[in-house]
Amino acid sequence: MDFDIIVLGAGMIGVSSAIALQQRGLRVALLDRRAPGEETSHGNAGLLERAAVVPYGFPRNIASVLRIGRNRSADVRYQPSSLLQSAPWLWRYFRASAPHRLAAAAHDMLPLISRSLDEHDTLIAAANMRGLCSDDGLYEAYRTEAGFAAEAANARRIAAEHGLQLQILDAAQLRAAEPGLGEGFAGAVHWRDPQRISDPGALTRGYAAYFESLGGVLLQQEATSLVPDGSGWQIGTKQGTLRAAQVVVAMGPWSDDIFQPLGYRIPLQTKRGYHMHYQPLGPGLNYTVADVEGGFVVAPMQRGLRIATGVELARRDAAPNYAQLEQAEALARGLFPLGERLDATPWLGSRPCLPDMRPALGAAPRHKGLWFNFGHAHHGLTLGPVCGQLLAQVICGETPFTDPAPYAPARFL
Secondary structure (H helix, E strand, O other): OOEEEEEEOOOHHHHHHHHHHHOOOOOEEEEEOOOOOOOOOOOOOOEEOOOOOOOOOOOOOHHHHHHHHOOOOOOEEEOHHHHHHHHHHHHHHHHHOOHHHHHHHHHHHHHHHHHHHHHHHHHHHHOOOHHHEEOOOEEEEEOOHHHHHHHHHHHHHHHHHHOOOEEEEEHHHHHHHOOOOOOOOOEEEEEOOOEEEOOHHHHHHHHHHHHHHOOOEEEEOOOOEEEEEOOEEEEEEOOEEEEEEEEEEOOHHHOHHHHHHHOOOOOOEEEEEEEEEEEEOOOOOOOEEEEOOOOEEEEEOOOOEEEEEOEEEOOOOOOOOOHHHHHHHHHHEOOEOEEEEOOOOOEEEEEEEOOOOOOEEEEOOOOOOEEEEEOOHHHHHHHHHHHHHHHHHHHOOOOOOOOOHHHOHHHHO
């Protein structure tokens, strides 16, 4: 065998999985058609979201469903041509978002979210990436008094239940903290636990370099096939065939290209998102600000101010539709200190999502030596190191830090 284990996919999930396995003395290769961190791990709001203890569920109230159905909102858009193909998945997602099922999903995800920053902190120190990190949290800002009052009360409840730190700021306090903001916000919830990353793609690349320093092998090749080979696996690439005793599929929204030919029918769908960078005006921004009612996030990045959009429901490889980004930009101008665009074209990426809001992490139920680690939805950047450690514990026969059963791929059989 060329390697003990090959990890397919060099996003945050795959890189973190490869590190955890390499740390345990295995001969590990990390394989991707692109350089590390160039896909979904590059284009996001740059948050290690320790405060996101409740998954993003499907709206359950009629007003929200009707608003989304009009396909004019900045937070959720859809391409009509994708709805028929996505309908069974959306129905499962809607059912999983019922209050009692959403609470169960939050319960199952809490051990991962709670440990996420500790695992990142360990890797950030080892990879010498502290310069990309800020411990200043996230502002969730509200345009209406009613929305602000309701969500401030909800935030206090969540913080009390989970030991999270927050501060409630009225309009004047928000303007004092963020002098670059224009008038128009009623107030904000300052979640203090999340960490801000000024270049999430660079963080992933830094972790990949650390993986190589441990002796891991990084291969920029595209996996075109995966077939059993006696007691191991063959991975076909244009450069030739690689062999390994075990394989981890961590290809995010492209994971189905590998698992479907092996007979698995895991309901993986994508929520797409766009971003654009802008020249900051005046003082710029000190913090990442989520315009909750606007439906987008503005984050200070190394390249400039990044607008990261909400969700677009569309086929993974469908042509881009920039209407959602353009609407977010129109809503942001006048409230946020945005100058000229800095990118030639908007960035488009796909979040890999499963309808029950839990990742597929663990053994492939019908193939020995095949492991899955994908479907982390909005929190792949946050959950990479903690899910990499959990998967490595399972693969190596260690006692896992939490019960991995809620994430088992076999739940979809």
